[in-house]
Amino acid sequence: MISQLSWKIGGQQGEGVESTDRIFSTALNRLGYYLYGYRHFSSRIKGGHTNNKIRISTKPIRAISDDLDILVAFDQETIDLNAHELTKHGVIVADAKFSPVVPEGVAARLFAVPITGIAEELGTSLMKNMVASGASWALLGLPMEVFNKAVEEEFGRKGAAVVEKNVLAVARGAEFVLTEAGGPLDQFQLEPADGLQKLFMIGNDAIGLGAVAAGCRFMPAYPITPASEIMEYLIKALPKFGGTVIQTEDEIAAVTMAIGANYGGVRTMTASAGPGLSLMMEAIGLAGMTETPVVIVDTQRGGPSTGLPTKQEQSDVNAMIYGTHGEIPKIVISPSTIEECFYDTIEAFNLAEIYQCPVIIMTDLQLSLGKQSAEILDYNKIVINRGKIVTSPEEQEPNKLFKRYEFTEDGQSPRVFPGTKHGIHHVTGVEHDQEGRPSESTINRKKMMDKRLGKLDNLQVTNAIKADAPHEEPDYLIIGMGSTGGTIDEARVRLEADGIKTNHVTVRLLHPFPAEQLKAYTSKAKKLIVVENNATGQLAALIKLHVGSSEKIHSHLKYDGNPFLPSEIYKECKELIQWQR
Secondary structure (H helix, E strand, O other): OEOEEEEEEEEEOOOOHHHHHHHHHHHHHHOOOEEEEEEEOOOOOOOOEEEEEEEEEOOOOOOOOOOEEEEEEOOHHHHHHHHHHEEEEEEEEEEHHHOOOOOOOOOOEEEEEOHHHHHHHOOOHHHHHHHHHHHHHHHHOOOHHHHHHHHHHHHHHHOHHHHHHHHHHHHHHHHHHHHHHOOOOHHHOEOOOOOOOOEEEOHHHHHHHHHHHHOOOEEEEOOOOOOHHHHHHHHHHHHHHOOEEEEOOOHHHHHHHHHHHHHOOOOEEEEEOHHHHHHHHHHHHHHHHHOOOEEEEEEEOEOOOOOEOOOOOOOOHHHHHHOOOOOOOOEEEOOOOHHHHHHHHHHHHHHHHHHOOEEEEEEEHHHHHOOEEEOOOOHHHOOOOOOOEOOOOOOOOOOOOOOOOOOOOOOOOOEOOOOOOOOOOOOOOOOEOOOOOEOOOHHHHHHHHHHHHHOOOOOOOOOOEEEEOOOOOOOEEEEEOOOHHHHHHHHHHHHHHOOOOEEEEEEOEEEOOOHHHHHHHHOOOOEEEEEEOOOOOHHHHHHHHHOOOHHHEEEEEOOOOOOOOHHHHHHHHHHHHHHHO
């Protein structure tokens, strides 16, 4: 028996690939397996090749697999594009309708199943995805009743007759392939899972859930890939707690509305991707100048311009840190797991209100949309801190206003909500005095700039970096951010087996940069390898700027739209060792 395998289904977008993947993975999750998914999809609504890959394991996993065991193909293009990933024991389950051909040099076993034919016999070709999934599930030898339960949950809202037909489609697909194969294939028999309950979700859903738990009750946003699922999640969730979501006309309206709602006292967030973030920049400066908290999620994708809207990239780092005009306090945090997406979102709301500034949550497409297993969340960890909110200000002297921007020792001024008695003050985007009145005094300008920028001098965040450092003097310190963490860890297992000592740091606070924390690890390593999905080495540049060690830094970059594979990081490190020798 084996401890893990990988399964992929592909076809034209709109053929039911997504629903097949959803049912297949749901059934596996019910059995207690750990899962890690990757969606390759076109930027078109319908048409264009798409595939979903699931890695299945009896142990925790956080990376895409290098290879593939089972490929389910609705067309020849799927075979041509993906068959090279198959192992020597790999299998292709393909629709006999298109007369599938295994490419030369691929040693995979082909099962040409009349997928469309069986579906049409049952009444509609739309059920071909259920025929295909039943065929591939049967090869694993896993309980069919678990899969049927997932089918029932998927189609239950459409009535018993629809459920019955889809269950029959699954059975017919399973029956055909088992007859052809002579039963479940030995090479695909998985060891039993632990059976423990696990979450199975995308990062965007975890961010949405974190926002609800943090007390967010309003989200203005404009749909954009790969951020839209946050909005979709909150559309369903917020009304249950007295909140709401508004689809705005653009991202400028979304962020200004979020700033206004936060000023009014309602915890509010918005979410977008690189193009939307660009439109928000002037308003982010407004939030910094008026010291109004706001939480913004940037789910990075391939750029520039429309770029690769459905592909992986980590190229917005500089935009998030330096994009606004002028100089304001700003916090940029970067979760790297599903669990961190949840907890970091809660912390982002706290940080925004404590330091009264914009907080940007930086994710990437793979973390945002890659569905994966996660540990059960601990709601006892949730702490809400709203900072220096004053509910009962002292009565002001005649003709005096509340000092909303008062100079204080820690730089955090008292904050009141509109309508609070004795709390009236001015709010303006121009430079202002302690009461908010416009001021061009040079003395006041310098004091206000120092006050705003000094607020983050004593910034405290949870785990600014996440380190796994078993070696005192490693050959390599591999540094990454976002979704690269699990891939790096898997590559390290292979490197350690080859006698190469490695430590790993995931940078989780991008701005202000945690230079001293990182320096404790960079100073001990012989070589620093910075892994990032962009062409210009933006994380490496931050390390050089704040930490130094330029002579030790080697950038491993990937910007073709795909996430890193463990083998790619492993090979890069091996080649670097050989080159140094």
